[in-house]
Amino acid sequence: MRIGAVKPWLFLTPALLIYLTVIFVPSLYTLYLSLFSWNGVAPHKEFVGLQNYADLLLNDSVFPRAIRNNLQWMVGSLVLTLGLGLSLALLLNKKWRGRTFFRGVFYFPYVLSGVVVATVWSWMYNPTQGFINKVLETAGLEHWTHAWLAEPKLALYAVFAAALWQGVGQPMVLFLAGLSTIPKDPYEAAVIDGAKPIQSFWYITIPLLQETFVIVIATTMIASMKVYDIIYAMTGGGPAESTQVLSSYMYYQTFKFANIGIGSAISWFLVFIAMIVIIPYVYYTTKKSHL
Numbered sequence: 001m002r003i004g005a006v007k008p009w010l011f012l013t014p015a016l017l018i019y020l021t022v023i024f025v026p027s028l029y030t031l032y033l034s035l036f037s038w039n040g041v042a043p044h045k046e047f048v049g050l051q052n053y054a055d056l057l058l059n060d061s062v063f064p065r066a067i068r069n070n071l072q073w074m075v076g077s078l079v080l081t082l083g084l085g086l087s088l089a090l091l092l093n094k095k096w097r098g099r100t101f102f103r104g105v106f107y108f109p110y111v112l113s114g115v116v117v118a119t120v121w122s123w124m125y126n127p128t129q130g131f132i133n134k135v136l137e138t139a140g141l142e143h144w145t146h147a148w149l150a151e152p153k154l155a156l157y158a159v160f161a162a163a164l165w166q167g168v169g170q171p172m173v174l175f176l177a178g179l180s181t182i183p184k185d186p187y188e189a190a191v192i193d194g195a196k197p198i199q200s201f202w203y204i205t206i207p208l209l210q211e212t213f214v215i216v217i218a219t220t221m222i223a224s225m226k227v228y229d230i231i232y233a234m235t236g237g238g239p240a241e242s243t244q245v246l247s248s249y250m251y252y253q254t255f256k257f258a259n260i261g262i263g264s265a266i267s268w269f270l271v272f273i274a275m276i277v278i279i280p281y282v283y284y285t286t287k288k289s290h291l
Contacts, residue, residue, distance in 0.1 A: 027271070034264035041258070052265040062241050063266070066249045067273070069156055073245065074224040074277070076160055077167070081220060084164070085171030090201075092172070093179045103176070110169035118233030121162035125149050149235055152242035159234050159243055163227065171216045178212030179205070214285045218278055225274045246270045 034052055036045035056063045088106055092099045109117065124131045127147040136144045148158040182205065190200045206213075228247035231237065237244040237252065244252075246266055254263025 030264045030267055033260055034268055036261045038260045039258040040254075040260045045261075048261065052261045053269070056262065056265055056269065062244055062249060065241060066244045066246050066266075067269075069243065070225060070227075070245045070273070072156070073160060073163075073227055074221055076164075077220050077224040078217065080164055081167050082171050082216060084168045085216070086175050088168065088172045089175035089179055090205075093176055103172075106172055107169035109166045112166065114166070114229035115233045117162055117166045118230045121158075121165075122149065122234050125158055150239055152240045155235055155239060156243045159231055162234065163230050166230070167223070171220065174212055174216050175209065178209045182208045210285070214282065217285075218282055221278050221281070222274065225270060225277070246273075 033045075035047060035049055037048045037052070038045040092103050092106075123129075125148040127133060127145070127150070130148075132148070133145040136142065146154055149155050186204045186208075187200055190204060195203075226247055227245055228251070231243055231245055231248050232251070235243045237248045246269065250263050250266040250270070253259045253266060
């Protein structure tokens with residue numbers, strides 16, 4: 001075998017070893033644990049096969065809610081986070097004074113820790129001293145005040161608002177990068193042909209941002225499926241399990257209730273759902289872009 005044929009594999013070997021050690025092997029071990037009933041301490045594990053998966057689907061009242069919350073979070077992220085990110089990118093891509101400053105302002109929350117964001121917004125949601133209720137009271141809208149994180153019907157949306165504030169900066173930056181690669185010639189030709197701004201946006205901007213959309217939508221879906229830190233820090237999955245998602249419920253089952261098998265099964269449900277949603281999308285969009 002020639003050295004030239006081996007050289008690419010030599011460069012790939014470090015990354016491959018890290019991937020196998022950190023991701024692939026632990027994932028297989030987690031799949032193995034999901035077939036057992038074990039508390040993580042006992043010397044022997046009881047093999048139960050697919051019983052953990054069946055119990056989650058048939059006998060667990062929290063698990064379906066966690067899936068529903070994850071899907072709602074994904075839809076909200078795709079609609080609001082991407083929509084706001086694209087809107088801000090279009091606005092900040094124009095040449096006007098101060099746009100660089102506002103780019104930093106909108107991107108800054110994204111670099112903060114989820115726990116920091118959760119702490120700040122938890123204080124803002126405080127029912128008696130919080131900024132949001134104080135503003136509503138000052139505006140004479142006392143009937144709109146709520147204990148935002150203590151009401152099961154509102155808690156998930158309140159947490160999502162905090163996550164939206166934090167996360168909108170990433171798609172904004174990615175869309176800005178994509179917009180910077182679009183030449184001006186198509187827009188100038190569209191103006192000459194009498195196209196309106198909305199037509200230029202729909203028939204020029206959107207198609208030329210296709211590759212950026214693939215990256216942004218895929219990363220947004222992945223992030224929405226594994227959301228954990230901000231929910232754990234703001235509500236801990238409560239009240240009444242109303243903000244529980246798959247990642248937080250996996251943590252509680254594994255480390256709080258010592259149900260290692262159940263927690264491992266939840267993690268693989270998360271993997272299955274992510275694969276079902278993300279792989280067909282990426283395959284379809286990349287295939288379409290190469291036609």
